[in-house]
Structures are given as C-alpha cells and as structure tokens.
Amino acid sequence: MVANLGWQWSLRITGLMTIGVSCPASLLLRKRIQVPKREKIVDVQAMRNPLFALLFSVSLFTAGGYFMPYNFMPSYTVVALGESQNWSTSISSILNAGSIAGRILVGVLADFIGPLNAMFLTLLISNLTILAVWLPFKNLGALVASALVFGFVSGSAVSLVPVVAASLFGVKRLASLLGLLFFSYTLGSLACSPVGGALLDKYGQGTNYTPLIIYGGAFFSAATLLLGILRMVVNSNLRVKI
Template sequence: MSGMIMTLASIVFGKLGDRYGYRPFLAAGALCWVASMLASAFCTEVWQFFLTQGVLQGIASALVFPLIVAVPAQWFFKYRGLTTGMVVAGSSLGGAVSSLLLRAMLEPLGYKKTFIIISGIDAFFLIIAYFLIKERRPAGFKRRPIIWFDVTFFRDPVFWSLGFCFLFTTFGYLSPIFYLPSFTAEKLPQLSSFLAELPLTILNLSAASGRTLVGFIADRIGPVNALFVAVLMSGLTQLLIWTFVADYAGIMAFAVLYGFFCGCFLSLSPAVAARLYGSGRLAGLSGLLLMFNLPGNSTGAPVGGAILSASGGNWQAVSIYSGCTQIVGATVLLYARFKREPKVMTAF
C-alpha cells in the first residue's frame, strides 16, 4: 500500500515541488512520517496499520522522495551519479540500522514504547535534514507553470525505453528483499530467527555501498551505461546465484552481491533523466518515471509468492522469474542508450 501510494502521489508532488519549491513539501512529508510512526504505536487492528504505515507513510514518502533524489543533480554535474547514489544509499543504511534497532527494543520494551522511541529518533533526524537541504537554481531562474502531462515526453521513444526499463526492473527487484528470510529459514531450518533474517540486513548494507560506488562509476562511464550494467548484473545475480545456493555462506554471498546492484536503478534514475532531458524539470520527471515502478512495487513480490505456491515451493522458479524480468529491463534500455549515443565505447 505504501509503495503504491508513494508511486502515484510522487507524480503530483514532484511537479508541485518544481513549481512552488521543495521546502514546504519536505516539511509536510516529515510531519506525515512522524505522525504515521507515532500513530502506529497505538494500532491494535490490521486495518489501522494499513492507514498508518500504508496510506500515511505512502503520502509522506511521496512528499519527500522525488525531491530528495532531484537535489544532488542541481548541485553537482561531474559527480552527479556519486552524490545521488550517496543520498539514496541512506535509505538502505537507514533500513539496515532501523531494523536492528527495532529488533533490539521490541522484546525488552514492548511494541508501543519501541514505536514511540523510533518516532522520536525519526523526528530528530528529519528536523536536521530539513535545515540541511537547499535547492540550487541558476541566476534568473523562473519556475515554470505546471504541465501535468508533458506530451513531449510521451511522444519520445527514449522516454518509453527508460520507463519500460524501470517497469521490468521493479518487477524483479523486490522478490529477494521480501522472501530472503523465508528462503533462508526453509533451506536451513536449524538457524535461529536472527541468523535467518541477518542476510536481509547484510543485503541492505551492501545496497548502501553499491548505490554509492556505482554512482561513482557512473560519473566515469556515464549514468546510462552504469544503469544498464547494474540492472543486468542484478538480474544475473538472481538467475545464476540465487537459483543454486543452498548453504548459509552461499546465501550471504548472494545477499552481498545482489544488494550491491539491486537498488542502483533508483539512485541512478535522476542522473539518467538529467543526462537525457536536463535538470530543469527533474523532480517532475522523476515523479513521472516512478509511475513505471507502480506495477512492480504493488505486484512484483506477490507474483513471486504466487509462483512459489503454484510451483509447490520451488524457489528456483521465483529466482528465474525475478532474474529474467530484470534482464529484460536491461535489454529494453539499450534503445535509449544507442538512440541518444550510437558509439559503443563512449561514456553516456
């Protein structure tokens, strides 16, 4: 629910941010996020979590995410990929750290106190972030009127090539993230719950480093080239490693390698959009491109679960489905790459 709402609402808030400035929307997003976490502490029914951590957190993410990923491209040109990667890597690092904090606090403190404390921690860091973030616009910059459906994008085959790359990539992206603890527990039932979930934490930590380092590489070889390599490697890692691992060392190796490549399409998307279309409408374009993530965000992992059930618990069927869809995404991107820059060895 959160992912679906974030994807849809990002289109709106990204364009509003380009038109009216980022700071009001960042403040509103921070307030919505803290409210959702604090309200979650008092939830007692499942439907209440759908409202707090689904609807409200989805709105909070939509208010913040397309603006956050657009800011580095305004400040940096030469190191645009690296800086955007560092920004988006924060979500992986924060996910790894917060999951460990939650696990450490839940048993001794209980659910309610844990979420109240987490809400306070989130509020503290969001206040700091609000005062650290600033737009950078060229002298004489005038904010353009909102164009909700910019037909110049929809008429451009390059836009559709990039969009379908994200569409297929997202379908294969979430299956390991959702199911790796279950996969580990099934393959190695003697493990404790902590060890069964540890690969997912390692995956998140690896994703933080991967988004940063791949961003650094993107500044050398070009963001479009880097996006192709990252998506292709993400798919191949699932297809050639996850399909065959059965011991704990292999699962950990997969978590490290897949984590390194899997989320790079999120961190590279603003740099790729800026390379293809410039940075003037980047937040709005970033929100528009997130539209292609909606099907995968909402149904990618459930499709993997349905395949697992239909195949009688065959994990290889899940890894082949996820890996192949990402390889298709990398292949679709080649049109945009060679349409804008036909030379193979050129940084683009």
C-alpha cells in the same frame, strides 16, 4: 521488535525513527543548482517520446525485480536452507549494508563512465546475481554472496533513473518526468512481492522458491534488455560516456 512487540508496534517505532532521522537531515539540504520552474506537473506527453517510453519501462521492470530479494531472501534462509532466524536477519543486514556502499560508490562510477552506462552495468550484475548465483546455488555461502553483491548494485539501479532522465531530457523537464517515473515504480512494486508470494504458495507449496526467483530474475532481464536498447539508440559507440 516483531518478536517482542508485534508487527504493528514495530512499524510504528520504525516510522518514528525515520521521522527522527529525516527531519534533522532535511535541515542540512542545500540547493546546488538553479532549476527553471516546471511548465507541467506531470509531462504525460513525454510518453510519446520513444526514449522516455523505454526509460519508463526500464524503471517499471527494475522496481518489479528490486524488492524481491529484500522481501524473500530472509525467509528463504529459514524455510529453504533450514538456517536459524538469526541468519534471516543477518541477510537483511547484508542487503542493506551493501546498498549503503553501492549507492555511494556506483554514483562515483557514474561520474566517470556516465549514468546510463553505470545503470546498465548495475542492472546486468543484479540480473546475474539472481539468476546465476541465487537460483542455482542453494546454500548459505552463495546466498550471502548474492545478498552482498545484489545489495551493492541494485540500489543504484533505482537511484540512477532520475540522473539518467536528467542527462537525456534536461534538468528543466526533470521534475515533470519524475512523476511518471515514480508511477512506474509503483506499478513495478505491485507486480513484485504480491505476485511473487502467490507463486511461492501455489507452485512452490510455500517452500520451493524457484518460481519466485525466476519471476524476479525475469524482471531484471527485461530491464537490462530494454536499457541496452536505449543505450544503443542514444549512441551505439560503447566507449562514449553517457
């Protein structure tokens, strides 16, 4: 669509497709649990709680690293590896296909080992995928593998944040806490692609993606470390389901 219609109409058509899919899907939604009416729209006082402050920071750094591969792996395929434009779109498809499967299967895993444990595992694997596969191995095979694995685990690292919040602070406070957590996503997203693109232009001369990859990996490293601290503060017994 971008090649034939331009990016403006591509965005419009994508938006209309989203409306066409989401509206019928919303009719199928059913309330599964009764949630008490929230006392506050946004629970700002929660930031005084060290556990929530840690979770807020984790979600911020996770969002900061999450969008980097989605935004730059496709162009990396063409610019850095010299592959065709077809491979660029294929990498986007691989990332999103992995995400579809991962959000479902990791959710099942969270039922067995606990959402906090599952989220730590997905963050750790996401981090290793960026810094131990994408960064050092500059070939198409490694990129395809990292795109598939990252797509599989990274989506759950974001979607599990509300579940972890509910398990730690209760369902009653969840609606108020989500406002702050989604705000952290916004901050992380703003620190993600714009800065990454600037690093690519200034230090990579538009072709060397190493500074950008390290920058994205640093976000996931920080998120993994902070979530590990949160996990140990909640319960230092690694065998406990949390």
